[in-house]
Amino acid sequence: MQLPAPRGPLTAWLTDNLQRRDVVSGDIEVGVRDRPYADDDLQLALWIAYELQYRGFEDVDPERQWDPDIIAFRSRLERPWLDWLQTNCRVPADDRPVAEQLRELINTTGGPKFAPYLRRHATREQFREFVLNRSVYQLKEADPHSFGIPRLDGPAKAALVEIEADEYGGGRADRMHSELFRTTMRWLDLDDTYGRYVPEVPAVTLALSNVMSLFAIHCRWVGALLGHLAAFEMTSTLPNRQYATGAIRLGASEDQARYFTEHVEADAVHEQIAAHDMCGSYVQQHPEAAGDVLFGASCALALDNLFVEELLTRWGALDAQVARSG
Incomplete structure (x- = not known):
């Protein structure tokens, strides 16, 4: 599978970095995301980052699976997603x-x-x-x-x-x-x-x-x-x-x-x-x-x-x- 085309700055940054041997200098802010489940850029970036742990991509060096900068970026992507899930899907347990x-x-x-x-x-x-x-x-x-x-x-x-x-x-x-x-x-x-x-x-x-x-x-x-x-x-x-x-x-x-x-x-x-x-x-x-x-x-x-x-x-x-x- 080839890397999908970017849908915004997050996926553009990620795909650009994954296709290089070394992570490009500089960073990108993920920021607060309204309705993250409907955010094309965020969800595609997460999907790509997770897919490195499954089958990977033909145009990405398999070693990038454990690249600390890519994993750190994935963690930043997860924050607004997990915040939304916790806020909207957490239910109390009982005995x-x-x-x-x-x-x-x-x-x-x-x-x-x-x-x-x-x-x-x-x-x-x-x-x-x-x-x-x-x-x-x-x-x-x-x-x-x-x-x-x-x-x-x-x-x-x-x-x-x-x-x-x-x-x-x-x-x-x-x-x-x-x-x-x-x-x-x-x-x-x-x-x-x-x-x-x-x-x-x-x-x-x-x-x-x-x-x-x-x-x-x-x-x-x-x-x-x-x-x-x-x-x-x-x-x-x-x-x-x-x-x-x-x-x-x-x-x-x-x-x-x-x-x-x-x-x-x-x-x-x-x-x-x-x-x-x-x-x-x-x-x-x-x-x-x-x-x-x-x-x-x-x-x-x-x-x-x-x-x-x-x-x-x-x-x-x-x-x-x-x-x-x-």
């Missing part, structure tokens, strides 16, 4: 089992109901745009959450490994969820190359991926990483059933819709493992981490709602869809 608190959080988090629209009303072009945006994360599905494996012990570790093993197809390359998603992309005439659509997607799509990487990269946020995964698994079954129905309505074959149908069955099991065996066990070992687990889940839910609003608003479908959902 109840964390699985119960996660379920309550999910049940009380409002937002547009996206899956019914895709099931009944979306055009092929709208469904294609949805899949294009989702490809930014889905083509490396499970990779961010796998960073948590070496940071856990006992039942929590075993539970995370069980979930991730399914995401990676149980050792079968053709059953990896990222590969199933590629089949769906090809049905919609999309390029299934890793990172292909990063230059095109809006900031909020990058933010969905960046919050996972924020929690994955930092040991400090392992509880939030687990909560984020739990929210994914606990809100997956019903929407994916409806996505599959929408895809078939638009002409997808069983194989082309398999990414969605696979998640209906798998995530019904993963939901219980994530909430009880993974998050529940982790909080038993680390009672002080209950708030972080809920924080990670809240971040996942909040950003998914913002992503949905972005697409529905652009399609002119938000008001009509909300009216129908009643």
Whole structure:
């Protein structure tokens, strides 16, 4: 993958420096950022900085992964992003089992109901745009959450490994969820190359991926990483059933819709493992981490709602869809 084109001074500074052997003298202020989840320059700069910890870029020396100046710049990028997340997504924990608190959080988090629209009303072009945006994360599905494996012990570790093993197809390359998603992309005439659509997607799509990487990269946020995964698994079954129905309505074959149908069955099991065996066990070992687990889940839910609003608003479908959902 090549470095994406800059979207502002932050990404211009970063890409210029990454393509040189030595960091250019001088610095750039990140400053206060209003609505950082919608800030194209900030989110793309974060995505590039995080991607150095995954696959990197063809036009960047792999050694730059650990360049102290680049890491310091990434830390400055994270400050306004983390400040916004803490202000808007932090929820209080109580003494109840964390699985119960996660379920309550999910049940009380409002937002547009996206899956019914895709099931009944979306055009092929709208469904294609949805899949294009989702490809930014889905083509490396499970990779961010796998960073948590070496940071856990006992039942929590075993539970995370069980979930991730399914995401990676149980050792079968053709059953990896990222590969199933590629089949769906090809049905919609999309390029299934890793990172292909990063230059095109809006900031909020990058933010969905960046919050996972924020929690994955930092040991400090392992509880939030687990909560984020739990929210994914606990809100997956019903929407994916409806996505599959929408895809078939638009002409997808069983194989082309398999990414969605696979998640209906798998995530019904993963939901219980994530909430009880993974998050529940982790909080038993680390009672002080209950708030972080809920924080990670809240971040996942909040950003998914913002992503949905972005697409529905652009399609002119938000008001009509909300009216129908009643």
